[in-house]
Amino acid sequence: MHWKHILKTALRALAVNKSRTLLTILGIVIGISSIMVIMSLGSGAENLIMGQVQGIGSKTIGIIPGRQPSGPSDVAQMFTDSLKQKDVDALRKKENVPEANLVMPLVAGAETASVGNETYRVTIFGATEAIQGILDVYPDKGIFFSADDVKEYGANIVIGSKIAEKLFANEDPLGKKLRIKGKNFRIVGVLSSKGSGILNFDSAVILPYTTAQQYITGTKFFQRIVVEVISESMTASAIVNIENTIRNSHNITDPTKDDFFVETPADVLSRLSVITTALTLLLTSLAAISLVVGGIGIMNIMLVSVTERTREIGLRKAIGASEKDILQQFLLEAVILTFFGGVVGIAFGSALSYLFAFAINLSGTISWTFVFPWKGAALGLGTSIALGLLFGIYPARRAAMMEPIEALRTE
Amino acid sequence: MPLIEVKDLKKKYDDGEMATVALHGVSFDIHEGEFVAIMGPSGSGKSTLLHILGFLDKQTSGTYHFDGKSMKTYGEEELARIRNKKMGFVFQAFNLLPRTSVYENVLLPLVYSDIPESEWDMRVTNAIHAVGLEARAHHEPSELSGGEKQRAAIARALVTDPTIIFADEPTGNLDSKSGQAIMEILQDLNEIDNRTIVLITHETYTAENAERIIHMLDGEIERDHLVQNRKSARKKFEK
Known part of the structure; x- marks a missing residue:
């Protein structure tokens, strides 16, 4: 047929x-x-x-304490206290990592912030003023805290738009005080609303990491150290130098015993x-x-x-x-x-x-x-x-x- | 050489519990150009016999030679091809495809044939003309009378120009006048085109249109004789 x-x-x-x-x-x-x-x-x-x-920037390399997670559910080794100030200092030495443009430690946590009787659950980011360029978080109103604030354990902070909305309603939060863990901090800037991305700063308080460690977390370690390289093409050699620097700083000779790992945006992706x-x-x-x-x-x-x-x-x-x-x-x-x-x-x-x-x-x-x-x-x-x-x-x-x-x- | 040669043909239906014998061993020949009526009451085995002759069923034992070759030597595809090429079927219930025009119904066997498509229209038109159904060619079966339906079915049987036509109670569902018209067509096909016709009927007056009658009773041939005073559906001089 x-x-x-x-x-x-x-x-x-x-x-x-x-x-x-x-x-x-x-x-x-x-x-x-x-x-x-x-x-x-x-x-x-x-x-x-x-x-x-990609918005985070392809020039940034993250150094994370602990061992690289073997899968999405492997969190056991993700939180350790292996990254300290001496690592940051070592990384900042030009002879150790010549590719580095800047090195920024990051302290993170969650706390309850209050103004008067109003409270709000916030995310704490302790960083340096360089976080603005690295994570693309610029103040919409006011200014950012300064490098001096970082050096001098300053109490100037920048808050996310949602905190401003929840705790200050129609008032201008600039210059006002925000209470976290019994300490008062001075709001110098409010971030622009960034919506709900994977990194949400709308409910974040950004402050000098030194201040965050001293007065809020009470710890001496970092959740992450971010290194920005001068150009993207240097990423590979920078990673090698970063790893060697931290191994030296931690007295590690066997790379399989690393108590940290390095991650690029490509890895995250x-x-x-x-x-x-x-x-x-x-x-x-x-x-x-x-x-x-x-x-x-x-x-x-x-x-x-x-x-x-x-x-x-x-x-x-x-x-x-x-x-x-x-x-x-x-x-x-x-x-x-x-x-x-x-x-x-x-x-x-x-x-x-x-x-x-x-x-x-x-x-x-x-x-x-x-x-x-x-x-x-x-x-x-x-x-x-x-x-x-x-x-x-x-x-x-x-x-x-x-x-x-x-x-x-x-x- | 006879067109159909049947020897000791037996057919037994066995549905596991009860075995029914439909044919008890029948033998006869049919030559090309003959018009044979197989007659008998219901249950006499005449339909079973026709189905075996038309390759629609298989015998339990005995031999059946069609065109000099034993049916048993053919495969399924070959049987289908012979049915298509050399045999035409006309059923009591017409079996036209519903919602399909007379033209398309008549065309159907050609679809399964190896006849080139360029000839199809001519063949369908000729077949419809042969049964005088030109005016109804583009009507659907539901719009036709019983006689017209059976004429369409005959046209369908003719379209591949078969050697033999098997007609199973073709007038069974028709009034006597329409039945008479169908018998006229079958006689013309036999006398003018020299086509072999095997007709199944239980009515004597229908059977007498044939030249030879095989009487069946209880699965056996009771009598096989030529028709004296054969009825002519149409007077000779009219042809």
């Missing part, structure tokens, strides 16, 4: 039962749409994270993309379940169709259709069904992801780019055709194996 006629026959059979055809493909449509949405949102999220990590990929994979496998259910629906309807058309099958055989002809006809019907479901699913899924992107952008806090998931579309089409073949073969075989006379006898 010619392909043109198999196709015509199959299309006509499907057109006869239009509403049934549409209902049958619904499962496939939902499955494929879900895959499209998941993949589109996955790529969108990845782009967003990439953009934010790859670790985050592992997480988004894993999430995408998980959600995709959930969508796959709906595809299997959709496929079973197709098989069910095809079996009904074969039973309903027993007479037609018998007649076709009587006038010369071979088993192969009948098999091809019913298999093609199933594949057309799933393929159609796939196409509709891709269109629907893309439209839905586009709407998501549009809605996220409308909310204004983050800029989200719509990504048409080409991979998802190709996967969706491939999957839908495969589903048609997989779930169509059994009904098609049933039709093909039918004895012509048994088929003609059925009333």
Whole structure:
């Protein structure tokens, strides 16, 4: 039988039962749409994270105490007290790390800040004034604390926009006092609202790290030391020098016994993309379940169709259709069904992801780019055709194996 | 060489619990150009016999040679090809595809044939003309009368220009006038085109349109004779 006629026959059979055809493909449509949405949102999220990590600056290298986590859930070795002032001093020596432009220690914590009777939970960042350039946090109002403040354990602090809003309402917080752990600090600047990125400074208090250690955390170690290199091309050699410097400072000869590790934005990126990929994979496998259910629906309807058309099958055989002809006809019907479901699913899924992107952008806090998931579309089409073949073969075989006379006898 | 050569043909239906014997060993020949009626009451095995002759069913034992070759030597695809090329079927229930025009219904066997597509339109038009259904070519079966449906079915049987036509109670669902018209067409196909026709019927007056009647009873041939005073559906001079 010619392909043109198999196709015509199959299309006509499907057109006869239009509403049934549409209902049958619904499962496939939902499955494929879900895959499209998941993949589109996955790529969108990845782009967003990439953009934010790149915003931190590709010239910065982070030194983190403890051992490199072996996976996303490995936190046991992440918090140790191995990084101290002497490490910062060693790194600042030009002969140790000639590539370094600046070295900034970072102290972090969470505390309750209060003004009068009002309290608010804040994140503490103890740093130097260089944090402005490194993390892109500039005051919207007022000024930043100075290098002298860092040297002299100054009490000048900069607060996030949300703290200003929560604790000062309509008042101007500049020059006002903020109480943390029983100590008063003077607000000299308010940060611009940065929205909810991976590093959120809206609820942050930034102050000299010396002050933070002395009066708030009461510790002598750092959660992180940030080194900014003069140019990005120096990153690799800087990492080697940084590692050697800290090993010397810690008297470590065996690199496997390091009590710190070095991380570049690229490392962060790859670790985050592992997480988004894993999430995408998980959600995709959930969508796959709906595809299997959709496929079973197709098989069910095809079996009904074969039973309903027993007479037609018998007649076709009587006038010369071979088993192969009948098999091809019913298999093609199933594949057309799933393929159609796939196409509709891709269109629907893309439209839905586009709407998501549009809605996220409308909310204004983050800029989200719509990504048409080409991979998802190709996967969706491939999957839908495969589903048609997989779930169509059994009904098609049933039709093909039918004895012509048994088929003609059925009333 | 006979077109159909049947020797000691037996057919037993076995559904596990009860075995029913439909054919008890029948033997006969049919030559090309013959018009044979197989007659008998229901349950006589005439339909089973026709189905085996038309390659729609297989015998339990015995031999069946079609065109000099044993049916058993053919594979499934070859049987389908012979059904398509050399045999035409007309059923009591017409078996036209619903929601499909007469033209498309008649075309259907060509789709499974190796006849070049360029000939299709001509063949379909000729077949529809042969049964006088030109005016109804683009109507669907639901718009046709019983007689017209059966004429469409005959056109479908003719379209591949088969050697033999098997007609299973073709007038069974028709009034006598439409039935008469169908018999006229079958006689013309036999006498003018020299096509072999095997007709199944339980009515004597229908069977008498044939030149030879095989009487079946309880799965056996009771009598096999030529028709005296054969009925001519149409007078000779009209042809």
